[in-house]
Amino acid sequence: MTPLRHVFFVSDGTGITAETLGHTLLTQFEAVEFKTTTLPFVNSPEKARSTLDFINFIAKDAGLRPLIFSTTVNDEVRAILRTADALFLDLFDLMIHTIELELGVASTHAQGRAHGMANQQKYNSRISAMNYAMEHDDGQSTRDLARADVIxxxxxxxxxxxTSLYLALQHGLFATNFPLTEDDLEQQKLPSSLRGLENKCFGLTSEPERLSQIxxxxxxxxxxxxxxQCAYELRQAEQLYRRAQVPFLNSANMSIEEIATMVMQEKNLRKPTF
Amino acid sequence: MTPLRHVFFVSDGTGITAETLGHTLLTQFEAVEFKTTTLPFVNSPEKARSTLDFINFIAKDAGLRPLIFSTTVNDEVRAILRTADALFLDLFDLMIHTIELELGVASTHAQGRAHGMANQQKYNSRISAMNYAMEHDDGQSTRDLARADVIxxxxxxxxxxxTSLYLALQHGLFATNFPLTEDDLEQQKLPSSLRGLENKCFGLTSEPERLSQIxxxxxxxxxxxxxxQCAYELRQAEQLYRRAQVPFLNSANMSIEEIATMVMQEKNLRKPTF
Incomplete structure (x- = not known):
């Protein structure tokens, strides 16, 4: 067994980017056991120094260099963190200069931009999308269905x-969902409140074993x-989707993120990120 | 005005990591206008070749090299994409070798691991957390409140x-929330169903202007x-938090991600990522 390796995700903001990229890279090393710690809001030289002390303390205690995945914009903060007794990998160190050269523009060094309140309007519309998804969950409301991006x-x-909540929260999409009842499945018809909205619909199926387990x-x-019962419902649902020409996918072995990505691809729903 | 620059987020999985890191870097270039396109599930040489054709077509049409942020694990896929008429930046190209050297282990080259169904148990607990957050939203249910990670x-x-839904969906936390009613604020008492659960509570305030606008x-x-009314409620809420020794923050200028990060820090709620 390999010894446990400490990993720090350090950021001047939420740490989400550092976590995401670090996590993506570390999933490529299944044989190694990692202990991860996220250190967000390291946005001043003082905080960088106490972060440095903390990481060096852990490094000494562990007897093995930790890994640091950093996304700190401030050069001074980064210079301090770089001296840690650790493998220091910073996204800006590795990529920003290349991008500056390509764009012919200097970067602004603005902190906490990635997951902050950069754009109030976009933020508000994301909250509206979430409220919409909550209010319309599971066919609770048929009001304003025409506003849905996807059903x-x-x-x-x-x-x-x-999946609806994820599409709303992460992508600001007006996503809603309707259960298919025994009657719908039996009669091979979409719920009546969805008539005329077929082009917004997307169907999900699963495997009988997995559905039964859940x-x-x-x-x-x-x-x-x-x-x-699960096998019957899934068979009927799939037949209904085909009949109503509703695109669908089997969600049995997919994560929420994967389902959401497929739905957005199929329905061409991705909003511009800038 | 600088001309529009095309940006592609290319991945063999959902594209979430490529988007996250690309977006973080591009927020440092406010003066440039970007048009972003996410190309997920590019997980075979065939798909890589059609992706290449598509990007080269756009590049030719735009007359300016696009930027590609890639997180493709497969060496063959990456080799094809690298030939695009674009600035090609791949997370694995830039970091994986350094990490392999540090860990003394070769990477597994497994595709689609970052946001797939890597761990069924963890996935199920995330879904349970989300169901819990939905059922308990806005004090709807007082059943099983002791199970909450945070209120x-x-x-x-x-x-x-x-914030509750984000904590549940992204972090698998059993997060719930309670409104503070006029009575609670007037009497300076926490809702009665929260008695004995004070240590799970976290308070939010805002600015009167912002709250009134929302x-x-x-x-x-x-x-x-x-x-x-908004000023009154916020003043009373803050006083109540202090009196009940409930930690709190002002959410007026914070994103959901920032609020969630602060709550997790304060309550020490972050779960291990591996």
Missing amino acids: LIAPSRCGKTP RSERRPGSKYASLA | LIAPSRCGKTP RSERRPGSKYASLA
């Missing part, structure tokens, strides 16, 4: 709700959770 | 709901949205 439809527990956590031993 | 309290529209969008001209 997810599926049998119960195929991932509609988390439903069993909620209602163990029920007909609802039985393999036969 | 956000605040007057209406200070950011409780989006409330006005929902109920224009109401007492609820008036500056006087």
Whole structure:
């Protein structure tokens, strides 16, 4: 067994970028055990010095150099962190100069921009999207459905709700979702409130085994959770999607992020990021 | 005015890491106008070649080299993309070799790991956290409150709901929230269902002007949205937090990500990422 390796995600903002890139790289080393610590808001030389002391303390204690994934914009902060007894990898160190050369413009060195309140209007619209997703979850409201960017439809527990909320929170999309009831599945018709909105619909399916397992956590031993019922609903749902020409995907082995990405690709929903 | 610059976020997975790091870097160039396109699931040489054709087509049309932020694990895919008529910046190119040397281990070259279903158990607990946050939003349910990792309290529209959902979806935390009613504020007492749970509470405040503006969008001209009412509620809430020794922050100029980060820091809620 390899010894535990300490990893620090250091940022002058939330640390989300440092975590994301560090995590992506570390998933490539399955044999190594990592202990990660996020150190956000390191936005002054004083905080950089106490961060440095902390990391050096851990390094000495562990007897193995930690890894630091940093996204600190301030040159002075970075210069201090760079002296740590650690492998120091900073996104700006590695990429910003190349981009400056390419664009022919100097970077602004503005801190905390990546996940701060850079754009009030965009922020407000994201909150509106989230409120919309909450109010319309699981077919609760049919008011203002024409405003939806996308309407997810599926049998119960195929991932509609988390995907809708993720699309709203992360991408500012007006995402809503409708359950497919026994009647809908039996009659092979979309819920009546969705008539005329077929072009906004996207369907989800799953594998019977996986769906049965998820439903069993909620209602163990029920007909609802039985393999036969799950298989029936999924078969009917898929047939309904084909009949109504609604694009769909099987969410059984996909993360929320993957489902959301596929939905946005298929429906061409990605909003500009600048 | 500088001409528009095309930017591509290319990945063999969802593209979230490429977007996050590219976006973080590009926020440092306010003077440049970017047009971004995310190209996810480029996970085979065939897809890499059609991606290459597409980017080269855009490059030729624009007359300016695009920027490519890539997080593609496959060496062959990367070799193809690297030939694009663009500035090619790949996270693995820049960092993986250094990390391999430091760890003394070769990377596994596994695709789509960063935002896929790497860990079923962790994934299920994230979904449970999200269901919990939905069911407990805005004090709807007092069942199972002892299970909460954190209980956000605040007057209406200070950011409780989006922050709870973000904590659940992104961090798998059992986050819930309670509104502070006129009675709570008047009597300077926490909602009775929170008694004994003070140590899980975290308070939010805002600025009267900002709160009034947000409330006005929902109920224009109401007492609820008036500056006087907002100022009163915020003053009383702050006093209540101090009295009940509940940590709090002013969310007026903070993004959801920043609020969530501060809450996790203060309550020491960050879960291990591996």
